[in-house]
Amino acid sequence: MKSLVIGAGVAGLVSALALAERGAKVTLVERAEELGGGASWLAGGMLAPFCEGESAPASVVAMGMGAIDWWDARVPGVVREGTLVVAPPRDLAEIDRFAARTKGHEPADEARVAALEPDLAGRFRKALFFAGEGHLDPRVAMRALAAQLHERGAEMLFGEDGERLAGQASVVVDCRGFAARPLLPDLRGVRGEMIRVRTREVALTRTVRFLHPRIPLYIVPRADGEFMIGATMIESADKGAVSARSAIEMLSAAYALHPAFGEAEVLEMSADVRPAYPDNEPRVEDRDGRIFVNGFYRHGFLLAPAFADRAAALAFERAGAFA
Ligand SMILES: Cc1cc2nc3c(=O)[nH]c(=O)nc-3n(C[C@H](O)[C@H](O)[C@H](O)COP(=O)(O)OP(=O)(O)OC[C@H]3O[C@@H](n4cnc5c(N)ncnc54)[C@H](O)[C@@H]3O)c2cc1C
Numbered sequence: 001m002k003s004l005v006i007g008a009g010v011a012g013l014v015s016a017l018a019l020a021e022r023g024a025k026v027t028l029v030e031r032a033e034e035l036g037g038g039a040s041w042l043a044g045g046m047l048a049p050f051c052e053g054e055s056a057p058a059s060v061v062a063m064g065m066g067a068i069d070w071w072d073a074r075v076p077g078v079v080r081e082g083t084l085v086v087a088p089p090r091d092l093a094e095i096d097r098f099a100a101r102t103k104g105h106e107p108a109d110e111a112r113v114a115a116l117e118p119d120l121a122g123r124f125r126k127a128l129f130f131a132g133e134g135h136l137d138p139r140v141a142m143r144a145l146a147a148q149l150h151e152r153g154a155e156m157l158f159g160e161d162g163e164r165l166a167g168q169a170s171v172v173v174d175c176r177g178f179a180a181r182p183l184l185p186d187l188r189g190v191r192g193e194m195i196r197v198r199t200r201e202v203a204l205t206r207t208v209r210f211l212h213p214r215i216p217l218y219i220v221p222r223a224d225g226e227f228m229i230g231a232t233m234i235e236s237a238d239k240g241a242v243s244a245r246s247a248i249e250m251l252s253a254a255y256a257l258h259p260a261f262g263e264a265e266v267l268e269m270s271a272d273v274r275p276a277y278p279d280n281e282p283r284v285e286d287r288d289g290r291i292f293v294n295g296f297y298r299h300g301f302l303l304a305p306a307f308a309d310r311a312a313a314l315a316f317e318r319a320g321a322f323a
Pocket of ligand 1: 011194
C-alpha cells in the first residue's frame with residue numbers, strides 16, 4: 001500500500017510509523033523546512049493520563065494508559081518517575097479538589113516531597129504523587145521517530161505542501177493539526193504558550209504541577225539544566241508571540257515554586273495552537289477520500305499512539321476495499 005501522511009507533528013510521525021510497522025510504503029510530507037513546524041514541538045511531553053483526568057473524560061485516561069510503554073519502547077529519554085502535584089500553602093484545598101477528581105495518586109507529606117524532590121524540601125506541606133506517570137522531551141522523541149521512519153525506508157519530504165502530492169497515493173492520512181481547520185470546520189484552536197529556561201540552581205527529577213487557582217502551571221525537567229514551563233490554555237487560534245501577561249504569570253508561578261527560577265536564563269518563549277474538537281477528544285475520521293487524524297488538544301503525545309493504530313488499521317481496510 002502506498003500511503004501519504006501529511007504533517008510531521010506527533011500525529012503524523014506516529015501515524016507514519018504505525019503504517020510502516022504494518023508494512024505500508026510511506027511518504028511523510030511536511031510543509032516546514034524541518035521538524036518543528038507545529039504545536040508538537042512546543043509540548044511539555046507529559047505522559048500523565050491520571051493527572052489529565054482532572055479535566056479530561058475517562059476515555060482519555062483509559063486511552064493514555066499505554067502511552068508510556070509505547071514511547072519507552074521506541075524513543076530514548078522517557079522518564080518514568082511519576083508526577084508530583086503541589087499547591088501554594090494558602091491554596092491547599094486545591095490538592096483535595098485535584099485528588100477527588102483523579103485516580104492513581106498517593107498523598108505526600110512534607111517529608112515525602114523532600115525525599116522525592118530534595119530541592120523542594122520545606123516548601124510544600126501537602127502534595128500528591130502519581131507514581132505511574134512520566135514524561136519525554138518532544139524534540140528528542142520526534143527526531144527519534146523520524147530516524148526510525150528513515151530506517152524503515154519511509155520517504156520524508158520537507159518544505160512541501162502535502163496537498164500537492166495527495167493525488168499520487170492510494171491512501172492519504174491527513175495529520176496537519178490546526179492547519180486542517182478549512183477542511184474540518186469543527187476544529188478550533190486553543191493557544192498554548194511555553195517558556196524554556198536553564199538554571200543549575202534547582203534540580204527536579206520529574207514533572208511538577210503547581211496548582212495555583214489562577215495560574216495552574218507545570219514544569220518539566222529536560223537535560224542539561226533546562227526546564228519547560230507551561231502552559232497557557234487560551235481559546236484563540238492566534239499563533240502570535242507570547243504575551244507579556246502570560247510570560248509574567250508563568251515566570252511568577254515558576255518563581256513561587258522555587259525562587260531559583262528567578263535567576264534562570266530564559267532560552268525560549270513560544271506559542272502555537274492546539275487543534276481541538278468541541279469535546280476535546282481526538283478523532284480518526286474517514287471523510288472526503290482521506291483519513292483525518294486530528295483534534296489532539298492537550299494530549300498529542302499521550303494519545304497519538306492509540307489513535308495512530310486506529311488510523312493505520314483503517315488505512316489498510318480502505319486500501320483493501322479499493323484494491
Ligand atoms: C504549549 C503546549 C504544551 C503541550 N503539552 C503537551 C503535553 O505535555 N503532553 C501532550 O500529550 N500534549 C501536549 N500538548 C498538545 C500537543 O502538542 C498537541 O496535541 C499536538 O502537538 C498536536 O499534534 P499534531 O501532529 O496534530 O499537530 P502539529 O504538531 O501542529 O503538527 C501538524 C504539522 O502539519 C504541518 N502541516 C500543516 N499543513 C500542512 C500541509 N498542507 N502540508 C504539509 N504539512 C503541513 C505543520 O507544519 C505541522 O508540522 C501541548 C501543546 C502546547 C501548544
